[in-house]
Amino acid sequence: MKDRLxxxxxxxxxEFDVFExxxxxxxxxxxxSQAPRKEAKVISIKFGERASFSADFLFMRVAATVVLLLGCGLTLLLMKQNTPGAGAMLAATEQKVITNIAPEIVEVEAYYVSQIEEMKGELSEYDKKVLGLGEQKEIDRELARLDSSYLVLKKQLYTTPNTEEIVEAMVQNLQIRIEVLNRQLEVLQSIKKMERTINAELKENETTNI
Amino acid sequence: METISYQDVNSHVIDKCREGDNRAQYELYKLYSKAMFNVSMRITNDYSEAEDVLQEAFISAFKNLHTYKAEASFGSWLKKIVVNAAINAIRKRRSELVPMDERTIGDIAEETYEDDSEWKVEKVRKAIMKLPDGYRVVLSLYLLEGFDHAEIGEVLGITESTSKSQYSRAKKKLLDIMKEPQFAA
Incomplete structure (x- = not known):
């Protein structure tokens, strides 16, 4: 049938298009459309006719950043695991969960860890000079022992309901480490002082002898 | 010959648009905005809504230009985007464009007298705008946008035969509207 309409x-x-x-x-x-304009550039990889993969530059940039960050994170994590020092217990990935369980420990831990690192730095300066300290290894062992018990405590934090006690123990653990390091620092400082006075006396003796 | 050169100019502009060239985008907009705005207007029947649809459609078209393969003309590719955006817009207003009870194929008195001697573009156009949403969309897609009933069915989520019967009803209604005394003038 004919449709005359x-x-x-x-x-x-x-004539029907009258609006503008x-x-x-x-x-x-x-x-x-300005904002997503940068996305216009496209990288496309084709595997024959069937499968093709295309991604714009922005996506590739984000992907590359993620990969890079992951790589850095993994390297850092591995490096930390290889060194048995006090700072090893700071696995940043666990941080988020911890803030839910015991938010105060994150700050406390960060504070003490920075103190510990600082003191260790100071100590290492002394170590370079031979001061004839036989107990050095013993202190390292003690610190390592504290470190491992800290890790145990941290693991317990996820499973035990009584977080307060554990947090307290963790803080105590950190404080003991500082105490240990402080003592060592004091010992080293006094040894150095003694050495200095001995040297000075020796010099004085020499000058008087002449 | 003319169509070929026209296509060539277009594809050149489209390539530039793909690179995010602003002026090329404006060129495409100038070329198609009026036609696309009228498509949108006929479906939404609302000026500001039609503008929103046009805006959304052009932004989406520029963003998805890399998916456009030259198998169809750019105009019909763009028109599909506009039609879909416009239909989505009126769907937000009402849940069913074509009511369930009108989806069955009824016998429509096909023999309405079509006296085209008194038809004028302006009269037909205004009468189309008076149709209810469901009728207006099917009728304008079929008559003005060059969609066949299979395509209309696909776009609206109805069967081809429902589209056909819906068109017949719409046409009948349109002729009735044009016979109304206030339309005679």
């Missing part, structure tokens, strides 16, 4: 409309098709958008509309479109 359709014929009529297609005959006058152009406001000229300002382009500005809006322009502004909104």
């Amino acid at each position: 359709k014929d009529f409309v297609s005959e006058h098709r152009d 958008p406001r000229p300002e509309l382009w500005q809006q479109i322009c502004q909104e």
Whole structure:
């Protein structure tokens, strides 16, 4: 059957388009499409006709950053695990869970760890000078022991309901370490002082002898 | 010959758009915005909504330009985007575009007298805008946007035969509207 309406409309098709958008509309479109414009560049990899993989630059950049960060994180983690020092217990990945269980420990831990690192730095300066300290190894062993018990405590934090006690023990553990390091520092300082006075006396003796 | 050169100009502009060239995008907009705005207007029947649809459609088109393969003309590719955006817009207003009870194929008195001697574009156009949403969308997609009933069915989520019967009803209603005394003038 003949559709005369359709014929009529297609005959006058152009006359039906009577509306026009406001000229300002382009500005809006322009502004909104401006932001994701950088995405326009596309990297595409084709594997024959069937499978093709395409990703824009922004996506690739984000992906590359993620990979890079993951790599750095993993290297850091491995390095920390290899050194048996006091700082090894700071696995940043666990931080989030801990903030839920015991939020105060995160700050406390960060504070003490920075103190410990500082003191260790100071100590290492002394170590370079030979001061004839036989107990050095013993202290390292003690610190390692404290470190491992700290790790045990931290693990318990996830499973035990009584977090307060454990947090207290953890803080105590950190304080003991500081105490140990402090003592060592004091010993080293006094040894150095003694050495200095002995040297001074020796010099004085020499000068008086002449 | 003319169509080929036209296509060539287009594909050149489209390539530039893909690189994010702003002026090329404006060129495409100038070329298609009026036609696309009228498509959007006929479906939404609301000026500001039609503008929102046009904006959304162009932004989405620029963003997804890399998916456009030259197998269809750019205009019809863009029109599909506009039609879909416009239909989504009116779907937000009402849940069913084509009511369930109208989806069965009823016998429509096909023989309405079509006296085209009194038809004028302006009269037909205004009468189309008076149709209820469901009728207006099917009728304008079929008559003005060059969709066939299979395509209309796909776009609206109805069967081809429902689209056909819906079109018949819409046409009948349209002719009735044009016969109304206030439309005679």
